[in-house]
Amino acid sequence: MRKLLPVLFLLTAAALFLVGCGGQRQQVPGASGSRGKGLVMLDIGHFVGGEGACSPFSMNGKVLRECAFWYQYSYFVKKELEAAGYRCVVTNRGNAPTSSPLADYAKRARVVHLNHPDKNAARYPSRYFADRVGSGVISADAAIRMKADCAVFLHLNSSGGATSGGSNGLVICNRYNGRPLGEALCRAFNRHLLNSAMPNGGRTCSVQVRYVDADRSAAWMNACDDAGIPAAVTEVAFVNNRDHARYLTTEAGARHLAHTVALGIIDFMKHRSSYPRHKRSNPNAPDEGSFGYAAESRRLNVPGAKHLL
Numbered sequence: 001m002r003k004l005l006p007v008l009f010l011l012t013a014a015a016l017f018l019v020g021c022g023g024q025r026q027q028v029p030g031a032s033g034s035r036g037k038g039l040v041m042l043d044i045g046h047f048v049g050g051e052g053a054c055s056p057f058s059m060n061g062k063v064l065r066e067c068a069f070w071y072q073y074s075y076f077v078k079k080e081l082e083a084a085g086y087r088c089v090v091t092n093r094g095n096a097p098t099s100s101p102l103a104d105y106a107k108r109a110r111v112v113h114l115n116h117p118d119k120n121a122a123r124y125p126s127r128y129f130a131d132r133v134g135s136g137v138i139s140a141d142a143a144i145r146m147k148a149d150c151a152v153f154l155h156l157n158s159s160g161g162a163t164s165g166g167s168n169g170l171v172i173c174n175r176y177n178g179r180p181l182g183e184a185l186c187r188a189f190n191r192h193l194l195n196s197a198m199p200n201g202g203r204t205c206s207v208q209v210r211y212v213d214a215d216r217s218a219a220w221m222n223a224c225d226d227a228g229i230p231a232a233v234t235e236v237a238f239v240n241n242r243d244h245a246r247y248l249t250t251e252a253g254a255r256h257l258a259h260t261v262a263l264g265i266i267d268f269m270k271h272r273s274s275y276p277r278h279k280r281s282n283p284n285a286p287d288e289g290s291f292g293y294a295a296e297s298r299r300l301n302v303p304g305a306k307h308l309l
Contacts, residue, residue, distance in 0.1 A: 037085040038149040038269050042077055043139045044070040045155035045233075047094020047117045048102065053158035055239040060249040064239045069248070070154040071102050073258040075109035077154070080262035086269060089146065093117060093138045114138050126223040129283050134219025144227040149272060150181050151224055152265060153217070156248075157235040164243055166201025169194070169236030174221035175211045176278035181230040181268045182207040188264030189236050197256055199243040205236045226280035226287070230268070234261060 045066060046052035052066035074090045081088040090109045094117040097103045106113075116138040118124065126132040128144050136153075143151040157169060169189070173182035186205050194200040210218040217233050224231035237244045237257060247253040280287065 037087075038272070039087040039089070039146065040081055040265055040269065041143045041146065041148040041151045042074055042088060042090045043142075043151065043153045044074055044090065044092040044111065045153055047092055048097045049094065050117060050119055053156055053239045055245045056162050057242070057245070059242070059245040062249040064156070064245045064248055066156040066158075066239060068102060069156060069254070071097070071105040071109075071111070073254050074111070074154055075105065076255055076258035077262045077265075078109055080259065081265060084262075084266050084269075086266075089148075091139055091142050093136065112142070114142055123219070126219075129223050129226045129280065129287075131287060132213060132219050132223040132226070134213055134217075136217065136220040137223055140220035140223040140231070143224055143229055143231070148229055150265065150268060151229055151231040152181070152185070152261070153220075153231070153233040154261070155233055155235050157238045158240050159238060161240060163238070163241050165241075166203035167238045167241050167244065168203060169200075169205035169238070170208045170233075171205060172208050172210055172217055172221070172233040172235060174218075174225040174231045175209050176225050177228060177230040177275075178221065178225065178232055179207060179209065180272070180275045181232045181265075182209075184268035184271075185232055185234065185261070185264035188260050188267065192263060193257060193260040194236070198237070198247040198253065201243075222287070225278065226283065228277045228279040230272075230275075 047067060051068065054066065055064040057063075071092075078088040078090055090111045091114060092106075092111055093114045095115050096111070096113040097106055105111075118135040118138070121135050123134050124137050126137045126144075127141050132140075139153065140151070157167070159167065171182045171185045171189070173179055186207055190204045194204055195202060210221060213219040213222060221231040221233070237248060239245060248257060
């Protein structure tokens with residue numbers, strides 16, 4: 001019996017350990033920090049093979065590329081959020097890059113790749129709210145799945161040909177839950193980046209609410225809205241603005257943009273409990289903002305689409 005006692009003790013200890021682990025919250029891939037203060041999802045806009053906006057000139061020997069920029073600098077946003085005590089996961093809807101330097105940047109930020117690039121702006125329904133049909137919905141579904149406290153889609157803007165001087169930047173947000181997040185980000189951009197650091201001709205950025213699914217970016221943000229998740233898209237810095245590109249192709253300038261994004265998110269997260277949350281009461285009932293893409297809704301036999309169309 002004495003020989004069996006150590007064995008029994010080890011088995012009991014192992015059983016208690018497994019029970020304890022079973023009671024813990026499931027880990028979110030790519031995230032670390034305290035869940036108690038909240039979880040932020042950062043999504044790198046576009047994907048490898050569909051890189052988004054690209055400056056039509058070089059500055060400081062570099063060409064500013066939207067997707068590549070945020071692969072490199074999302075890490076610094078995440079790092080500040082985690083230092084403030086929040087959990088943060090960086091996602092991208094495409095496939096993981098296989099060559100340096102993007103592969104190295106992705107590894108550093110622990111980017112979770114959703115392996116669903118919507119090439120040629122292909123549109124899909126949300127798996128949670130089938131009448132939300134649009135490109136980028138896969139990223140919104142990731143935010144819903146991980147129960148993010150907010151989702152920020154990291155983008156750079158473009159307005160066509162080369163420009164200089166001021167640009168009218170936007171923080172785009174969802175209708176019901178996103179305005180406080182959008183306003184917090186705008187405050188940060190206007191106080192800490194535009195004109196005081198990055199030249200912008202005295203102009204400031206503003207919040208734009210999008211709702212009808214056919215509007216660019218609306219469908220994926222509406223899916224977040226339906227789940228009660230504040231969502232915002234950063235469209236403040238312009239790759240075709242020479243002043244912006246000159247600033248952002250310096251390491252200090254790029255990191256300051258990342259720092260400013262983090263400041264805005266932290267400002268929102270500190271006060272988020274004071275903002276009312278809206279959730280869609282019936283995911284199976286058509287929403288008046290849905291079906292912006294009529295053909296896709298019909299093709300996918302989205303519930304209620306034919307009635308509204």
